[in-house]
Amino acid sequence: MVSFERGYIVLNTKYLDLLAQKYDCEEKVVTEIINLEAILNLPKGTEHFVSDLHGEYQAFQHVLRNGSGNVKEKIKDLFKNVLSEKEIDEFATLVYYPEEKLPLMKANFRNKEELYQWYTEIIDRMINLVSYASSKYTRSKLRKALPDQFVYIIEELLYKKNELANKEHYYTKIIQQIISLKQADKLIIGLAYTTQRLVVDHLHVVGDIYDRGPEPDKIMETLINYHSVDIQWGNHDVLWLGAFAGSKVCLANIIRICARYDNLDIIENVYGINLRPLLNLADKYYDDNPAFRPKVQSEKKLSHQELSQITKIHQAIAMIQFKLEAPIIKRRPYFNMSERLLLEKIDYDKNEITIDGETYALENSCFATVNPLQPDQLLEEEEQVIEGLLFSVQHSEKLARHMNFLMKKGSLYLKYNGNLLIHGCIPLDEEGNMEKMAIEDKTYSGRNLLDVFERYLRHAFAHPQETDDLATDMIWYLWTGEYSSLFGKRAMTTFERYFIKDKKTHKEKKNPYYYLRENEEVCQKILAEFNLNPDHGHIINGHTPVKEIEGENPVKANGRMIVIDGGFSKAYQSTTGIAGYTLLYNSYGMQLVAHKHFNSKKDILLNGMDVLSVKRLVDKELERKKVIETNVGRELLQEISILKDLREYRYS
Ligand SMILES: O=P(O)(O)OC[C@H]1O[C@](O)(COP(=O)(O)O)[C@@H](O)[C@@H]1O
Ligand SMILES: [Mn+2]
Numbered sequence: 001m002v003s004f005e006r007g008y009i010v011l012n013t014k015y016l017d018l019l020a021q022k023y024d025c026e027e028k029v030v031t032e033i034i035n036l037e038a039i040l041n042l043p044k045g046t047e048h049f050v051s052d053l054h055g056e057y058q059a060f061q062h063v064l065r066n067g068s069g070n071v072k073e074k075i076k077d078l079f080k081n082v083l084s085e086k087e088i089d090e091f092a093t094l095v096y097y098p099e100e101k102l103p104l105m106k107a108n109f110r111n112k113e114e115l116y117q118w119y120t121e122i123i124d125r126m127i128n129l130v131s132y133a134s135s136k137y138t139r140s141k142l143r144k145a146l147p148d149q150f151v152y153i154i155e156e157l158l159y160k161k162n163e164l165a166n167k168e169h170y171y172t173k174i175i176q177q178i179i180s181l182k183q184a185d186k187l188i189i190g191l192a193y194t195t196q197r198l199v200v201d202h203l204h205v206v207g208d209i210y211d212r213g214p215e216p217d218k219i220m221e222t223l224i225n226y227h228s229v230d231i232q233w234g235n236h237d238v239l240w241l242g243a244f245a246g247s248k249v250c251l252a253n254i255i256r257i258c259a260r261y262d263n264l265d266i267i268e269n270v271y272g273i274n275l276r277p278l279l280n281l282a283d284k285y286y287d288d289n290p291a292f293r294p295k296v297q298s299e300k301k302l303s304h305q306e307l308s309q310i311t312k313i314h315q316a317i318a319m320i321q322f323k324l325e326a327p328i329i330k331r332r333p334y335f336n337m338s339e340r341l342l343l344e345k346i347d348y349d350k351n352e353i354t355i356d357g358e359t360y361a362l363e364n365s366c367f368a369t370v371n372p373l374q375p376d377q378l379l380e381e382e383e384q385v386i387e388g389l390l391f392s393v394q395h396s397e398k399l400a401r402h403m404n405f406l407m408k409k410g411s412l413y414l415k416y417n418g419n420l421l422i423h424g425c426i427p428l429d430e431e432g433n434m435e436k437m438a439i440e441d442k443t444y445s446g447r448n449l450l451d452v453f454e455r456y457l458r459h460a461f462a463h464p465q466e467t468d469d470l471a472t473d474m475i476w477y478l479w480t481g482e483y484s485s486l487f488g489k490r491a492m493t494t495f496e497r498y499f500i501k502d503k504k505t506h507k508e509k510k511n512p513y514y515y516l517r518e519n520e521e522v523c524q525k526i527l528a529e530f531n532l533n534p535d536h537g538h539i540i541n542g543h544t545p546v547k548e549i550e551g552e553n554p555v556k557a558n559g560r561m562i563v564i565d566g567g568f569s570k571a572y573q574s575t576t577g578i579a580g581y582t583l584l585y586n587s588y589g590m591q592l593v594a595h596k597h598f599n600s601k602k603d604i605l606l607n608g609m610d611v612l613s614v615k616r617l618v619d620k621e622l623e624r625k626k627v628i629e630t631n632v633g634r635e636l637l638q639e640i641s642i643l644k645d646l647r648e649y650r651y652s
Contacts, residue, residue: 045201051542055213147190207234207423326376
């Protein structure tokens with residue numbers, strides 16, 4: 001076979017022949033090269049970072065639809081001298097929620113003439129906005145963002161608008177036609193979504209889509225339909241992946257957390273998993289128990305019976321979880337978790353437990369299914385329940401779709417445009433060295449440790465029928481192990497939080513990373529470990545709520561470290577004092593956005609009350625950054641080089 005060599009790229013001619021089917025004449029190759037070269041010189045697209053969504057779909061939708069304030073900023077740039085603040089708010093709301101806002105706005109008009117006049121203005125305004133928001137994209141990219149049915153018309157409007165004065169008549173005529181053909185609403189809706197899409201080029205979700213909040217599945221659907229996204233798994237996301245990959249202990253955890261937050265609907269109705277056998281077991285062995293009543297969200301009212309059912313299920317699944325932990329801890333000594341064999345430390349007669357030499361009374365205990373001689377042994381009924389649940393979970397089509405997407409777009413960490421994105425931490429010792437972990441007969445640390453974690457996770461996911469192998473156990477380790485880059489604490493004190501009053505036993509000691517990350521040198525060392533430029537890169541973390549209320553700064557280590565978990569999760573907003581951070585990285589630099597509080601969608605629609613976002617500049621580019629300097633740019637350069645090879649090989 002002949003090989004064609006150019007520079008250091010050796011390309012198989014077969015590959016070029018195949019490519020020639022797509023580029024079947026020289027003009028096509030040349031056009032594509034020119035197109036790609038042009039893209040390289042455009043300003044870099046806007047990246048949008050969010051994290052710790054925790055099932056809060058409505059709040060996430062709002063942030064996504066307003067591009068963390070980007071949409072309104074563009075509207076202000078264009079119209080601040082012609083529209084009042086109220087009109088700007090109204091127009092912005094129309095762009096965020098066009099289907100809902102349109103009827104509300106249209107209701108204000110007394111007759112057809114007024115309405116037509118308004119349509120004409122709004123469509124013109126929308127066209128201006130799309131034109132402005134697309135100024136840093138090629139026409140071809142803009143075309144892809146336009147609503148299919150209106151591509152031709154919108155392009156006519158966009159490109160004819162400012163050409164010549166005599167085109168003005170033509171422009172107005174098109175708009176009038178659209179209105180009289182009753183297409184105005186559809187067009188406005190399409191243009192609104194185009195704007196939303198244009199203000200953010202790429203979305204990063206830095207972990208924890210699942211748990212605590214009510215609608216993680218809807219977040220997943222949104223992400224599946226989003227134009228460009230990647231995900232860095234959070235500890236809660238791997239818990240769901242673990243359950244799907246065959247880990248029964250991960251499965252018990254997800255059900256326990258859903259019960260705790262009154263979200264069993266997600267399991268039962270959304271993912272179609274039958275909880276009846278678990279409920280029967282729960283009914284047989286458990287009663288009311290204050291420690292296991294769900295943390296009810298204020299707007300929901302549970303009947304006495306519902307409350308009682310959830311409380312029982314919560315206990316049943318928590319006890320199954322504690323029992324399932326023990327054999328893993330025993331068969332994986334290098335997980336270093338023997339201190340978590342708590343069921344063995346209980347004196348069942350005295351209802352006491354001894355931890356670290358100190359004895360505590362147990363309260364709210366519910367050990368009816370525990371055999372004190374073999375505390376980790378599941379009852380046959382418990383075994384059947386968990387087996388049945390695992391079968392249902394692994395056969396839920398919707399869950400399969402969501403988990404496959406999480407695998408496809410997700411990873412444990414990501415290097416992107418010079419930054420390191422990771423949900424939790426890089427496990428460090430107190431001196432700031434990468435913590436070492438021995439797994440079987442090998443030792444790993446830093447980037448290698450994370451890579452090996454990810455390999456195990458992917459292996460387990462590819463072998464869902466294996467439930468007790470190292471790869472599957474390792475996913476649980478990622479949820480709760482000392483050196484997990486997603487957990488970052490010595491141990492998870494779930495048992496103590498349910499059964500022991502003394503709060504000192506509830507404390508979860510954080511990895512030294514969490515105070516060392518304030519230090520610039522430590523962050524630089526981590527960036528270097530990942531082959532990133534320590535003077536320009538940033539580490540972007542989620543996972544630990546930033547307590548702005550106590551004066552904590554999300555930007556640390558002289559700007560090298562940015563923590564964007566401000567707490568979308570309602571359960572945490574009282575401790576953080578805000579409702580989430582997001583980060584924007586455009587061609588001018590990085591901006592952190594603090595979302596003061598999320599109004600309900602209804603409030604936004606009726607009163608135009610928007611999220612109060614305060615922007616803080618994190619990093620300013622000295623010169624406007626271009627696509628050529630980005631990850632995408634590097635890929636385009638490779639494509640250009642291949643196309644040049646094709647041209648030389650085939651057409652010269
Ligand atoms: O508030 P809850 O439901 O008790 O959850 C607390 C548990 O959640 C964790 O904080 C993990 O969840 P996060 O990743 O959201 O922090 C554990 O460390 C802790 O034990
Ligand atoms: Mn987390």
